Amino acid sequence: MSSLRHIGRPEPTARDLYLDAARECILDVGWRRTTLTEVARRAGVSRMTIYRSWSDMPQLLGDLMTREWGGVVAVAASGPEEPGTVERIVGTATRAVRALRENELFVRIVELDPQLLLPYLLSRRGRSQQAILDLVADQLRAGQAAGEVRDTDADVLARAMLLATHGFVLSAHTMVDDRASEDALDAELAEILTRAVRP
Numbered sequence: 001m002s003s004l005r006h007i008g009r010p011e012p013t014a015r016d017l018y019l020d021a022a023r024e025c026i027l028d029v030g031w032r033r034t035t036l037t038e039v040a041r042r043a044g045v046s047r048m049t050i051y052r053s054w055s056d057m058p059q060l061l062g063d064l065m066t067r068e069w070g071g072v073v074a075v076a077a078s079g080p081e082e083p084g085t086v087e088r089i090v091g092t093a094t095r096a097v098r099a100l101r102e103n104e105l106f107v108r109i110v111e112l113d114p115q116l117l118l119p120y121l122l123s124r125r126g127r128s129q130q131a132i133l134d135l136v137a138d139q140l141r142a143g144q145a146a147g148e149v150r151d152t153d154a155d156v157l158a159r160a161m162l163l164a165t166h167g168f169v170l171s172a173h174t175m176v177d178d179r180a181s182e183d184a185l186d187a188e189l190a191e192i193l194t195r196a197v198r199p
Protein backbone atom coordinates (compact mmCIF):
# COMPACT_ATOMS: atom_id res chain seq x y z
CA MET A 1 0.00 0.00 0.00
CA SER A 2 1.34 3.44 -0.80
CA SER A 3 2.37 5.69 2.06
CA LEU A 4 -0.13 8.24 3.34
CA ARG A 5 2.50 10.47 4.90
CA HIS A 6 2.15 13.55 2.66
CA ILE A 7 -1.62 13.65 2.23
CA GLY A 8 -2.82 17.23 2.13
CA ARG A 9 0.72 18.63 2.14
CA PRO A 10 1.96 20.22 -1.11
CA GLU A 11 5.66 20.08 -0.30
CA PRO A 12 7.27 17.79 2.32
CA THR A 13 9.38 19.53 4.97
CA ALA A 14 12.90 18.51 5.95
CA ARG A 15 11.40 16.83 9.02
CA ASP A 16 9.10 14.80 6.76
CA LEU A 17 12.08 13.67 4.72
CA TYR A 18 13.86 12.51 7.89
CA LEU A 19 10.75 10.63 8.98
CA ASP A 20 10.54 9.12 5.49
CA ALA A 21 14.11 7.86 5.90
CA ALA A 22 13.24 6.34 9.28
CA ARG A 23 10.15 4.72 7.78
CA GLU A 24 12.21 3.13 5.01
CA CYS A 25 14.76 1.85 7.53
CA ILE A 26 12.06 0.21 9.62
CA LEU A 27 10.48 -1.34 6.53
CA ASP A 28 13.87 -2.70 5.45
CA VAL A 29 15.42 -3.96 8.69
CA GLY A 30 12.88 -3.47 11.47
CA TRP A 31 12.89 -1.19 14.49
CA ARG A 32 15.59 -2.95 16.53
CA ARG A 33 18.18 -2.61 13.79
CA THR A 34 17.31 0.99 12.89
CA THR A 35 19.57 3.66 14.36
CA LEU A 36 19.61 7.44 14.19
CA THR A 37 22.91 7.12 12.35
CA GLU A 38 21.28 4.96 9.66
CA VAL A 39 18.36 7.36 9.42
CA ALA A 40 20.80 10.23 8.89
CA ARG A 41 22.68 8.25 6.23
CA ARG A 42 19.49 7.47 4.32
CA ALA A 43 18.30 11.06 4.61
CA GLY A 44 21.68 12.33 3.33
CA VAL A 45 22.33 14.52 6.38
CA SER A 46 24.69 14.48 9.34
CA ARG A 47 23.91 12.62 12.55
CA MET A 48 23.79 15.93 14.40
CA THR A 49 21.01 17.14 12.09
CA ILE A 50 18.87 14.17 13.15
CA TYR A 51 19.90 14.50 16.82
CA ARG A 52 18.70 18.10 16.83
CA SER A 53 15.17 16.84 16.22
CA TRP A 54 15.24 13.55 18.15
CA SER A 55 17.55 12.54 20.96
CA ASP A 56 16.75 8.84 20.55
CA MET A 57 14.86 6.37 18.41
CA PRO A 58 11.77 6.10 20.69
CA GLN A 59 11.13 9.84 20.21
CA LEU A 60 11.51 9.50 16.46
CA LEU A 61 9.24 6.45 16.37
CA GLY A 62 6.58 8.32 18.33
CA ASP A 63 6.59 11.13 15.77
CA LEU A 64 6.62 8.68 12.88
CA MET A 65 3.66 6.70 14.22
CA THR A 66 1.73 9.89 14.98
CA ARG A 67 2.22 11.07 11.41
CA GLU A 68 1.51 7.68 9.83
CA TRP A 69 -1.62 6.78 11.79
CA GLY A 70 -2.89 10.35 11.60
CA GLY A 71 -2.57 10.15 7.82
CA VAL A 72 -4.49 6.88 7.73
CA VAL A 73 -7.35 8.34 9.75
CA ALA A 74 -7.40 11.56 7.69
CA VAL A 75 -7.80 9.54 4.49
CA ALA A 76 -10.50 7.38 6.09
CA ALA A 77 -12.38 10.49 7.23
CA SER A 78 -12.27 11.96 3.73
CA GLY A 79 -13.87 8.88 2.18
CA PRO A 80 -17.19 8.75 0.33
CA GLU A 81 -19.95 11.04 1.57
CA GLU A 82 -22.29 8.98 3.76
CA PRO A 83 -25.97 10.00 4.08
CA GLY A 84 -26.00 10.71 7.83
CA THR A 85 -23.87 11.34 10.89
CA VAL A 86 -23.98 7.75 12.14
CA GLU A 87 -23.07 6.36 8.74
CA ARG A 88 -20.23 8.87 8.47
CA ILE A 89 -18.80 7.96 11.91
CA VAL A 90 -19.09 4.22 11.32
CA GLY A 91 -17.77 4.48 7.75
CA THR A 92 -14.73 6.43 8.91
CA ALA A 93 -14.04 3.93 11.69
CA THR A 94 -14.31 0.83 9.51
CA ARG A 95 -12.23 2.37 6.71
CA ALA A 96 -9.55 3.34 9.25
CA VAL A 97 -9.49 -0.18 10.71
CA ARG A 98 -9.00 -1.73 7.28
CA ALA A 99 -6.38 0.83 6.27
CA LEU A 100 -4.38 0.31 9.45
CA ARG A 101 -4.44 -3.47 8.98
CA GLU A 102 -3.07 -3.00 5.47
CA ASN A 103 -0.60 -0.19 6.23
CA GLU A 104 2.88 -1.46 5.38
CA LEU A 105 4.55 0.22 8.35
CA PHE A 106 1.96 -1.13 10.78
CA VAL A 107 2.24 -4.63 9.29
CA ARG A 108 6.04 -4.52 9.52
CA ILE A 109 5.95 -3.44 13.17
CA VAL A 110 3.47 -6.19 14.03
CA GLU A 111 5.60 -8.77 12.20
CA LEU A 112 9.01 -7.81 13.59
CA ASP A 113 8.56 -5.62 16.66
CA PRO A 114 5.06 -6.06 18.13
CA GLN A 115 6.31 -5.05 21.57
CA LEU A 116 6.43 -1.46 20.30
CA LEU A 117 2.62 -1.41 20.35
CA LEU A 118 2.21 -2.78 23.88
CA PRO A 119 2.58 0.54 25.74
CA TYR A 120 -0.32 1.94 23.70
CA LEU A 121 -2.49 -1.07 24.54
CA LEU A 122 -1.52 -1.65 28.16
CA SER A 123 -0.03 1.50 29.69
CA ARG A 124 -0.99 4.79 28.07
CA ARG A 125 -2.70 6.56 25.18
CA GLY A 126 -0.54 7.76 22.34
CA ARG A 127 -0.92 11.09 20.54
CA SER A 128 -2.57 9.39 17.59
CA GLN A 129 -5.09 7.67 19.82
CA GLN A 130 -5.92 10.96 21.53
CA ALA A 131 -6.33 12.73 18.20
CA ILE A 132 -8.70 9.98 17.05
CA LEU A 133 -10.68 10.22 20.30
CA ASP A 134 -11.01 13.98 19.91
CA LEU A 135 -12.20 13.62 16.30
CA VAL A 136 -14.76 10.93 17.11
CA ALA A 137 -16.06 12.72 20.21
CA ASP A 138 -16.58 15.91 18.17
CA GLN A 139 -18.47 13.93 15.51
CA LEU A 140 -20.59 12.27 18.19
CA ARG A 141 -21.47 15.64 19.75
CA ALA A 142 -22.47 17.00 16.35
CA GLY A 143 -24.65 13.93 15.86
CA GLN A 144 -26.20 14.38 19.28
CA ALA A 145 -27.02 18.01 18.50
CA ALA A 146 -28.77 16.80 15.31
CA GLY A 147 -30.64 14.08 17.23
CA GLU A 148 -28.91 11.29 15.26
CA VAL A 149 -26.64 9.94 18.02
CA ARG A 150 -27.83 8.61 21.36
CA ASP A 151 -27.63 10.91 24.36
CA THR A 152 -24.64 9.74 26.37
CA ASP A 153 -21.21 11.05 27.32
CA ALA A 154 -19.49 11.52 23.93
CA ASP A 155 -15.99 11.15 25.38
CA VAL A 156 -16.84 7.83 27.03
CA LEU A 157 -18.57 6.54 23.89
CA ALA A 158 -15.59 7.55 21.71
CA ARG A 159 -13.26 5.64 24.04
CA ALA A 160 -15.48 2.58 24.03
CA MET A 161 -15.56 2.66 20.23
CA LEU A 162 -11.76 2.91 20.05
CA LEU A 163 -11.39 -0.01 22.45
CA ALA A 164 -13.81 -2.05 20.33
CA THR A 165 -11.81 -1.42 17.17
CA HIS A 166 -8.44 -2.44 18.69
CA GLY A 167 -9.20 -6.12 18.29
CA PHE A 168 -10.32 -5.67 14.69
CA VAL A 169 -7.04 -3.94 13.87
CA LEU A 170 -4.68 -6.26 15.74
CA SER A 171 -6.40 -9.65 15.83
CA ALA A 172 -8.88 -9.93 12.97
CA HIS A 173 -6.48 -12.16 11.03
CA THR A 174 -6.65 -14.75 13.84
CA MET A 175 -10.41 -15.06 13.32
CA VAL A 176 -10.41 -15.43 9.52
CA ASP A 177 -10.97 -18.91 8.13
CA ASP A 178 -13.42 -20.75 5.88
CA ARG A 179 -16.27 -19.86 8.27
CA ALA A 180 -15.56 -16.11 8.63
CA SER A 181 -13.99 -13.77 6.08
CA GLU A 182 -12.34 -10.47 6.84
CA ASP A 183 -15.15 -8.65 5.02
CA ALA A 184 -17.76 -10.45 7.13
CA LEU A 185 -15.94 -9.48 10.33
CA ASP A 186 -15.70 -5.85 9.19
CA ALA A 187 -19.44 -5.87 8.48
CA GLU A 188 -20.02 -7.06 12.06
CA LEU A 189 -17.78 -4.26 13.34
CA ALA A 190 -19.91 -1.76 11.43
CA GLU A 191 -23.03 -3.28 12.98
CA ILE A 192 -21.54 -3.12 16.49
CA LEU A 193 -20.55 0.51 16.10
CA THR A 194 -23.87 1.47 14.51
CA ARG A 195 -25.83 -0.04 17.39
CA ALA A 196 -23.54 1.68 19.89
CA VAL A 197 -24.11 5.09 18.31
CA ARG A 198 -27.78 5.14 17.25
CA PRO A 199 -30.43 6.44 19.68
